[in-house]
Amino acid sequence: MLVAFNKPYGVLCQFTDRSIPPRPTLAGFGLPPDVYPAGRLDHDSEGLLLLTDDGALAHRLTDPRHKQPKAYWVQVEGEPRGEQLDVLRSGVTLNDGPTRPAQARRLDQPPVLWPRDPPVRYRKTVLDAWLELVISEGRNRQVRRMTAAVGLPTLRLVRVAVGRHRLDALGEAGGWLAPGQWRRLE
Known part of the structure; x- marks a missing residue:
């Protein structure tokens, strides 16, 4: 089984939390039993999270050798310059080594995006802009570290696609899957 979930801001990508006070987790969204995240999204990131009960499928979705592209819409502080x-696009050197080249534009x-809470x-005095980044690896906080490394700190991060699965085509009548909603995929 494969499930697409639009993870809201502030929700942990796990089903339990031992912190005090406890933070919101996946357990609060009525997801099918026995599914687990195939990859992660940070607490302060939003968007498409795939969950499955199939370990081999989870591996295919997350292992960098399979090069599943992941697309993000990133609101950054500053005005992006061509360089x-x-x-x-050519790869950013981070403290854990160079990244693979990304698609960046x-x-x-974004034409349709829910308000963040x-x-x-x-x-007023600080410009911001939106980028679309497509990467094929998934290091810890990679997109945030990449944009910061080029002088564009991330303000908001929304994953809109993993492989062929797009958040803007999973909702009612092929539209957006709303935050907190999920659906089974074929």
């Missing part, structure tokens, strides 16, 4: 995008404001802090 910053070129560095993202400037986006106009809490909202990203708006500052």
Whole structure:
């Protein structure tokens, strides 16, 4: 079984939390029993999370050797310049080594995106912009570290696709899957 879930901001990618006070987890969304995340999204990231009860499928979805592309819409602080995008496209050197080249492009404001709770802090004197980044590996906080390395700190991060599965085609009538909603995939 494969399940697509639109993980809201502030939800942990696990079913239990031992911290005090406990934080929201996947257990609060009525997901089918015996499914587990195939990969992760950080607590402060949103968007498409795939869950499965099939270990081999989870491995195919997450192992970098299978090069499943993952697409992210990233709101960054600053105005992206061509040379910053070129560095993202050629691979960024992080403290744990160079990343694989990414697809990187400037986006106009994403056409349909739910409001985040809490909202990203708006500052009149600081420009922000949206990028689409597509990567084929999944290091810890990789997209955030990549954008920071080129001088564009991440303000909001939304995963919109994993492989052929797109969050904007999984909801009612082929539209967006709303935050906190899930559906079984074929």
